[in-house]
Amino acid sequence: MLDSPLKLHPSVALRPEPFGALAYHYDNRRLIFLKHPTIVDVVKDLEQHPDLQATLSAHGIDEQQWDNYDKAICSLIESDVVVAR
Amino acid sequence: MTALTERMKDGLDAPICITWELTYSCNLSCVHCLSSSGRRDPKELTTEEAFRVVDELREMQVFYVNIGGGEPMIRRDFFDIVEYATSSGVGVKFSTNGTYIDAATAQRLAAMDYLDIQISLDGADAATNDAIRGEGSYDTAMTAMRHLKDAGFGEFKISVVITRHNIAQLDEFKAIADEFGAQLRITRLRPSGRAVDTWEELHPTLDQQRTLHQWLLGHGENVLTGDSFFHLNALGESLPGLNLCGAGRVVCLIDPIGDVYACPFVIHDEFLAGNVRNDGGFAAVWRTSNCFTELRGPQSAGACASCGSWDACQGGCMAAKFFTGLPLDGPDPECVGGDGEYALASAGAIPRPSGDHSKPIAVQLGRRSNA
């Protein structure tokens, strides 16, 4: 997914929590915790960058962690929280 | 317990799900009613006040509210409140006995978005159901479900409280749900409300709990439980769910007069955190009340500390302990290790729930008479 242009699904609301955020999808009613502040920033910002890796580097995320972010974004795509644009 | 559930124990900025009871009025008098409902309370929230509650939930981004009562559809502004909520982005599931769902109402409901319905049914046949919920209530619920199906509502829920008398009917309940294209949701009987007096005769036996655990392990995928049976995890294999007492941490109750309790099963002053009518509204109660702050603090396992199953079952349900006179830091009265039964033998006085809204002559199955 690293080179895919992505965005947050328009029916998803993000609610800030002390450790990150709670994402709620109004259409499929799924509830997903984003368990770190940076993954929240990344998800919010996906639409502003050409693809996922551009978003990750813009947020100064160490390349060693990209796989982990990629995995997280994949699971968010599976639940339709993040979609292709 | 995952890192996430550990964090949830400390509480969230807002609840994930709220139960909101709109009225204490009810046309039925179920013997296990957790809110001792029957008669309307004159102090119940007005329509305007109910709208302000919705506004607060929207601002706090509570995405989902579980509306109940009493019978919530008795309120004349029921649809106004539900529509105000769903159009504010606060999804609704409401629990009803089905009395007020005729063909036309079912069509109106089917046309609404972000709405889920739960019909209460406590027996897979009229005799079993009506012994708990009152004469004719089985037929009423079945008729309502038929209307919802005919109106094309989609997958509503059938809500069953598991008792000693209906636990053998699990497969029949599942068949009824399948017949209506509904989802079966079974939950634990807690000794709350009128069940303070009926729990002893209605709650499943230890053997029945073991059977239930096995049945859930086999059907877990398709049957909802609201994580209410997490005390059964001490039997070995864990059931799906957070395995967490959500009271004041991820859930709470707003009652018809605006009082906020830690969970719908603990309507008692000990768990009353505040009122939505007070300064700061619901948000202040959720974020700053002493009651909720204390619930989010570290809890001791007490007498369960030496039990090898504590990680699995967390000592069970706070409400079940409280309303059977047991200490909160100790085994659940239905502890599958048998420690609860042992503890019950020397339990303290049983606290009475805060308000009794029962009608003067309620069905009183199992109430011990002094005569």
Next chain:
Amino acid sequence: MYHLGMDTTQPQITEERSEDVSDAEAVAEELELVEEISIDGMCGVY
């Protein structure tokens, strides 16, 4: 408010528990960035 057993002389089970979890497991859990919960998976809703 009911006394919830906050007696600090008692060992806190949650702390004991975290020692059981091996370091590797704890790290793996921290690195998991997202986690789904079921809307019906919370106790205290009827």
